[in-house]
Amino acid sequence: MAYKTIIGLEIHTELMTKTKMFCSCTNAFGGEANTHCCPVCIGLPGALPVINKTAIEYAIRAGIALNCKINTHTRMDRKNYFYSDLVKGYQISQDDIPLCEGGHIEIETEEGTKKVHLERIHIEEDTGKQTHTTEGDTLIDYNRAGVPLIEIVTKPEMNTPEEARQFLENLRSTLKYIEVSDCKMEEGSLRCDVNINIVDSETGNKTNITEIKNLNSFRGAVKAMEYEEKRHIELLQKGENTVKETRRWDEVKGETISMRAKGTVADYRYAPDGDFAEIVLEDSWVDEIKNNLPELPHHKKERFIKDYDLSEYDAGVLTASKDLATFFEETIKYIDDSKLVSNWIMGDVLRRLKDEEIEIQDTKLTPKSLGDLIKIVKDGKINNNTGKKVLKEIFDTGKEPETIIKEQELVQISDEGALKEIVSKVLDENEQSIIDYKNGKDRAIGFLVGQIMKASKGKANPQMVNKMLIEMINER
Amino acid sequence: MDITKLSAFEMRKKISKKEISSKELVTAHFNRIEEVEKNINAFITLNKEEALKTAEKVDEKIKNGEQIGLLAGLPIGVKDNIVTKDLRTTCGSKMLENFIPPYDATVVTRIKEADGIIMGKTNMDEFAMGSSTETSYFGPTKNPIDTERVPGGSSGGSAAAVKSGEVALALGTDTGGSIRQPASYCDVVGIKPSYGIVSRYGAVSMANTLDQVGVFGRDVRDAVFMLSAITGYDKKDSTSFNNPEGTIIFGSFPEEIDYKDYLKGMKIGLPREFTYEGMDPRINEEITKSIKMFESLGAEIEEISLPHIEYGLAAYYIISTSEISSNLARFDGVKYGYRAKEYNTLDELYINSRTEAFGEEVKRRIMLGTYSLSRGYADDHYKKALKVRTLIKNDFDKAFSKYDIILSPTCPVLPFKLGEKVNDPLAMYMGDLFTVPVNLAGLCSMSIPCGYVEGLPVGLQIIGNRLKEANIIKAGLGFEGGVKNGL
Numbered sequence: 001m002a003y004k005t006i007i008g009l010e011i012h013t014e015l016m017t018k019t020k021m022f023c024s025c026t027n028a029f030g031g032e033a034n035t036h037c038c039p040v041c042i043g044l045p046g047a048l049p050v051i052n053k054t055a056i057e058y059a060i061r062a063g064i065a066l067n068c069k070i071n072t073h074t075r076m077d078r079k080n081y082f083y084s085d086l087v088k089g090y091q092i093s094q095d096d097i098p099l100c101e102g103g104h105i106e107i108e109t110e111e112g113t114k115k116v117h118l119e120r121i122h123i124e125e126d127t128g129k130q131t132h133t134t135e136g137d138t139l140i141d142y143n144r145a146g147v148p149l150i151e152i153v154t155k156p157e158m159n160t161p162e163e164a165r166q167f168l169e170n171l172r173s174t175l176k177y178i179e180v181s182d183c184k185m186e187e188g189s190l191r192c193d194v195n196i197n198i199v200d201s202e203t204g205n206k207t208n209i210t211e212i213k214n215l216n217s218f219r220g221a222v223k224a225m226e227y228e229e230k231r232h233i234e235l236l237q238k239g240e241n242t243v244k245e246t247r248r249w250d251e252v253k254g255e256t257i258s259m260r261a262k263g264t265v266a267d268y269r270y271a272p273d274g275d276f277a278e279i280v281l282e283d284s285w286v287d288e289i290k291n292n293l294p295e296l297p298h299h300k301k302e303r304f305i306k307d308y309d310l311s312e313y314d315a316g317v318l319t320a321s322k323d324l325a326t327f328f329e330e331t332i333k334y335i336d337d338s339k340l341v342s343n344w345i346m347g348d349v350l351r352r353l354k355d356e357e358i359e360i361q362d363t364k365l366t367p368k369s370l371g372d373l374i375k376i377v378k379d380g381k382i383n384n385n386t387g388k389k390v391l392k393e394i395f396d397t398g399k400e401p402e403t404i405i406k407e408q409e410l411v412q413i414s415d416e417g418a419l420k421e422i423v424s425k426v427l428d429e430n431e432q433s434i435i436d437y438k439n440g441k442d443r444a445i446g447f448l449v450g451q452i453m454k455a456s457k458g459k460a461n462p463q464m465v466n467k468m469l470i471e472m473i474n475e476r
Numbered sequence: 477m478d479i480t481k482l483s484a485f486e487m488r489k490k491i492s493k494k495e496i497s498s499k500e501l502v503t504a505h506f507n508r509i510e511e512v513e514k515n516i517n518a519f520i521t522l523n524k525e526e527a528l529k530t531a532e533k534v535d536e537k538i539k540n541g542e543q544i545g546l547l548a549g550l551p552i553g554v555k556d557n558i559v560t561k562d563l564r565t566t567c568g569s570k571m572l573e574n575f576i577p578p579y580d581a582t583v584v585t586r587i588k589e590a591d592g593i594i595m596g597k598t599n600m601d602e603f604a605m606g607s608s609t610e611t612s613y614f615g616p617t618k619n620p621i622d623t624e625r626v627p628g629g630s631s632g633g634s635a636a637a638v639k640s641g642e643v644a645l646a647l648g649t650d651t652g653g654s655i656r657q658p659a660s661y662c663d664v665v666g667i668k669p670s671y672g673i674v675s676r677y678g679a680v681s682m683a684n685t686l687d688q689v690g691v692f693g694r695d696v697r698d699a700v701f702m703l704s705a706i707t708g709y710d711k712k713d714s715t716s717f718n719n720p721e722g723t724i725i726f727g728s729f730p731e732e733i734d735y736k737d738y739l740k741g742m743k744i745g746l747p748r749e750f751t752y753e754g755m756d757p758r759i760n761e762e763i764t765k766s767i768k769m770f771e772s773l774g775a776e777i778e779e780i781s782l783p784h785i786e787y788g789l790a791a792y793y794i795i796s797t798s799e800i801s802s803n804l805a806r807f808d809g810v811k812y813g814y815r816a817k818e819y820n821t822l823d824e825l826y827i828n829s830r831t832e833a834f835g836e837e838v839k840r841r842i843m844l845g846t847y848s849l850s851r852g853y854a855d856d857h858y859k860k861a862l863k864v865r866t867l868i869k870n871d872f873d874k875a876f877s878k879y880d881i882i883l884s885p886t887c888p889v890l891p892f893k894l895g896e897k898v899n900d901p902l903a904m905y906m907g908d909l910f911t912v913p914v915n916l917a918g919l920c921s922m923s924i925p926c927g928y929v930e931g932l933p934v935g936l937q938i939i940g941n942r943l944k945e946a947n948i949i950k951a952g953l954g955f956e957g958g959v960k961n962g963l
Contacts, residue, residue: 039577039578039579042811043806043811044559044577044578044579044812045559045565045567045572045575045577045680045681045806045807046557046558046559046577046581046677046678046679046680046681047579047677047678048676048677048712048713048714049714050711050712050713050714051714078802080801080802080805080849082805082808082823082826083822084808084810084822087806087811088805088806089802089804089805089806089808090802090805140810267850267851269801269802269846269849269850269851269854270849271798271799271802271849271854271858274684274685274715274799275681275684275714275715276714276715277714277715
C-alpha cells in the first residue's frame with residue numbers, strides 16, 4: 001500500500017525592530033519581568049496603538065524575498081478571545097487582507113526542485129508570557145506583549161518530514177539574510193506549528209489532520225512529524241482514524257501528546273480595528289524596499305561561483321549561512337586568494353564549528369586573524385600543519401596568529417645552514433634508512449622526513465627538506 | 477458679583493487684566509460645588525487640592541509677567557472616561573472604582589499645557605452607555621433645571637456641572653449623542669467635533685470608530701474657546717487628522733463681527749426624514765421658530781432628503797455594540813480594575829469579575845455586540861450595518877455638496893424624569909434618533925439652546941460636514957446673537 005504524507009506549516013517569526021509593534025517600548029529579548037511595558041502594550045484603558053513602520057517594512061521585505069504579492073491596501077483587524085497573556089481581550093492581527101499573499105520557497109527533492117507555496121504572510125502582535133509556579137500560581141510577564149510578528153502560512157504541499165525540514169532551513173536562512181529576524185527557536189523568535197495527515201493513495205482514505213505544537217527545534221519538528229506519520233499510518237492500517245486535535249511534542253519522551261480536541265472551531269469574531277486608519281502603501285516605497293533588499297541566498301551563491309571561481313558545492317556551503325558568507329568575503333580582504341580561503345573555511349573551520357555545534361559569529365576567529373594566518377602559510381613562514389595548529393590556538397584563545405607563532409616559536413626553519421645541520425644529524429642516526437633507500441625502498445624517505453620534522457619540532461620547511469634530503473643522501 | 481455666573485471668556489479676560497486671581501475663581505467654584513453638589517451629583521471625584529495648587533501656580537505666572545495659556549486659571553470639568561494621571565478615572569463603573577491611571581489623555585495634557593484647572597471628574601453613564609446618567613455606578617446626576625429630571629447622558633455630569641456653575645467649561649465624549657443630548661437637556665452648548673480632529677488618546681473607548689471627545693460651554697463662544705484648546709493632530713492617535721483644517725483657531729471668530737453677518741447667504745438643509753411618531757410636537761414648534769429666525773437673518777433654507785437615515789439607529793446599535801464587545805474585553809480582572817473574590821478557574825475569574833462589576837446596560841450591549849460579530853451572524857448584522865453606514869455617509873456627502881449646514885432638533889423628547897425610562901432600553905435608544913447619524917458619518921455637530929417647553933429646554937442641532945467646524949460655529953454664533961437680541 002502507498003501512503004502519502006501531507007504537511008502544512010504555520011510559522012511565527014518575531015521581527016527584530018528596535019521598538020514594539022504599536023508603541024515605543026524596546027523590543028529587546030528578556031529583561032526583568034514587566035519592565036518593557038507602557039500603557040499601550042499592556043492595554044490600559046484609553047491607550048491607542050500606532051503602527052511601527054519598520055515592522056511593516058520588514059514584513060514587506062520578507063514578502064518580497066519569499067516571492068509574495070504585496071497588498072498595498074490593507075488594514076489591521078482584531079482577533080477577539082480571552083486569555084490571560086492577552087492584554088486587551090483581542091489580538092491586533094490581520095484577517096481577510098494580509099499584507100503579503102501567495103509566494104513560495106524552493107526545496108530540493110529526489111525528483112528535482114520543488115516549489116512549496118505560501119498561503120499568506122500577515123503581521124500581528126505577540127502576547128505576554130506565562131510561568132506556572134510550583135505553588136500553583138501563574139505569573140505573567142508582558143515584556144513580549146506587542147512585539148511585532150509575522151505569521152507565515154504554507155499550503156499543505158510538503159510530503160515528507162525532510163521536505164518540511166528543508167523548507168524551514170531555507171526559510172530561516174532567507175529571513176536571516178534579509179535581516180528581519182534572528183530566528184532563534186530557543187528564544188521563541190521563530191515558532192513553528194505543523195499540520196499533518198496521511199492519504200492512502202489506493203483507497204483515497206485520509207486521516208484527520210493533527211496540529212503539532214511546542215516544537216523547539218527543527219530536529220524536534222522532524223522527529224515529531226516522523227512520529228505522527230507512523231502513528232497515522234498504523235491507525236489507517238488498522239482501519240481506524242485519528243482524532244482532529246492539537247498535540248504537543250514531548251522532547252524527552254520522544255512522542256506527541258494530545259492537548260485538546262478540535263471539536264468546535266473557535267470563533268474569533270474578527271472585525272476591522274478602528275483604532276487604525278486603512279493602511280495604504282505607496283508603490284514607490286514598496287519598490288524602494290525591493291531595490292534595497294539585501295542579497296538573497298541563491299543570488300549570493302551564483303555570485304560566489306562567478307566572482308570567486310568556486311564550485312557550486314563550495315558556494316552552496318559558504319552561502320548557506322549569511323554570517324559564514326560574510327566571514328568568507330571579509331577574509332578575502334586580508335588575503336586575496338578566494339580558493340585558498342574557501343579551502344580553509346570548508347575544511348578546518350567548518351569542522352571546528354560542527355564539532356562544537358556553534359556558528360561562526362560565536363567563535364573567537366575573525367576574518368583578519370584567518371586571513372593573516374593563511375597569508376603566513378602561503379608565504380612559507382610556517383607550514384600547513386603548523387598553520388592548522390595555529391588555527392586551533394586562535395579558536396581557543398582569540399590571539400593573533402603572529403603572536404601565537406612568536407610565543408610558541410613556530411616560525412618555519414628555511415635557513416639552509418640550520419636545516420643542513422638537522423638533516424645531517426638525522427642521517428647520522430639512521431644509516432639503515434640510507435641503505436634501504438639506496439636499495440630502492442622509497443618508503444625510507446618518508447620515515448626520514450618524519451624524523452627531520454620531529455627533530456625540528458615541525459618547523460622545518462618541508463619543500464626544502466625534501467630537496468635537501470635526496471641531495472645529501474646521494475652525497476653520502 | 478457672582479463670578480461663577482460669568483462666561484469662561486469673561487473670566488479669562490478678568491484673569492488677564494488681573495481683576496480676579498485664578499485662586500479666587502477656583503475657590504468660588506469649589507464653594508459653588510459644595511453648595512449644589514448634594515442635589516446635582518455632577519462629580520464622581522473632586523480634585524480640590526491639586527486644582528488649588530495649579531491655580532496658585534497660574535497666579536504666580538501672571539504675577540511674574542510670564543506668558544499664560546489660553547485656558548489659564550479657568551475651572552474645567554473632565555468626563556470620567558478621560559484618563560487623568562494620578563487622579564481616579566472610573567468610567568462610572570464599579571469595574572474601575574479604584575483605577576488610578578499612570579498617564580494623561582492627550583486632551584488633558586493640552587488643558588494642562590493651556591494652564592486650565594481640572595476641578596474633578598464628572599459623572600456619566602457607565603462606560604458612556606446610556607442617555608440619562610442613570611447607569612452610573614456612583615448614582616445619577618440630576619438636571620439643574622429640574623432636579624427630578626435627568627440631565628441626559630452619557631456626559632450628564634459635565635453638562636450639569638457647566639449649567640449649575642460648578643465649572644466654567646467641561647469635556648465630554650460623544651459616541652451617538654452623548655454630548656449633544658445632555659447639552660440640550662441642561663440648556664447649554666455642546667459641540668461634538670468631526671471624527672479625528674480631537675485626539676482620542678486616553679479617552680476610554682466605547683465604540684472607537686464613533687467616539688469623539690468634545691466640549692460644553694454656557695454659550696457658543698465658550699465652547700469654541702475650549703475646543704480650540706484641545707483640537708489638532710496627535711501622533712498617538714492613528715485616526716487623528718494630520719491636517720491644518722483639523723485645528724480650530726479661536727481668533728477666527730472675533731467678537732467684533734456682527735452676528736448677523738454670520739448667517740447671510742448660508743445654505744441650510746432641513747432633512748424631511750428627521751421626524752418620527754413619538755416626537756414631541758412642542759419641540760417641533762420651537763425648532764420651526766428657530767428656523768424662521770435663521771431665515772430672517774439671511775440664510776437660505778430648503779428641505780432635503782437623506783433617504784438612508786431611517787436605518788441609522790439600527791446600524792448604530794449594531795456597529796456600536798459590536799465595537800463595545802471588543803473594546804470592553806480588556807476589563808477582565810487580570811491586570812487592573814475589579815477582580816472577583818471567588819473563582820477556581822481562569823474562566824471563572826473572567827465571568828465572576830465581569831458579572832459582578834459591570835452594570836445591566838453594559839452587559840446588554842456586550843451581549844448584543846458579541847452576537848452581531850459571531851460567525852454566521854456577522855454578515856447579516858455587523859457587515860450589513862457597515863454598508864448602511866456607507867450609504868448614510870454618501871447621503872450626507874451629497875447634501876453637503878449643496879448646503880453649509882443641516883438643522884434638526886437635538887432630541888425628539890424633553891428631559892424625562894429620573895427612573896422613567898431606565899427599564900425601557902428601546903425607548904431610551906429612540907432618543908438618539910437625530911444624533912447618531914452624525915457619528916456614523918464622522919461629521920461635526922453642535923447642540924444649542926433654542927427655546928423652552930413648560931420651562932424645560934429644547935436644543936437645536938446644527939450639523940456640519942467633516943472638518944467644517946467653522947460653518948457650525950458661525951451658524952451657532954449667528955443664531956445665539958439673534959436670541960440675545962430678542963429675535
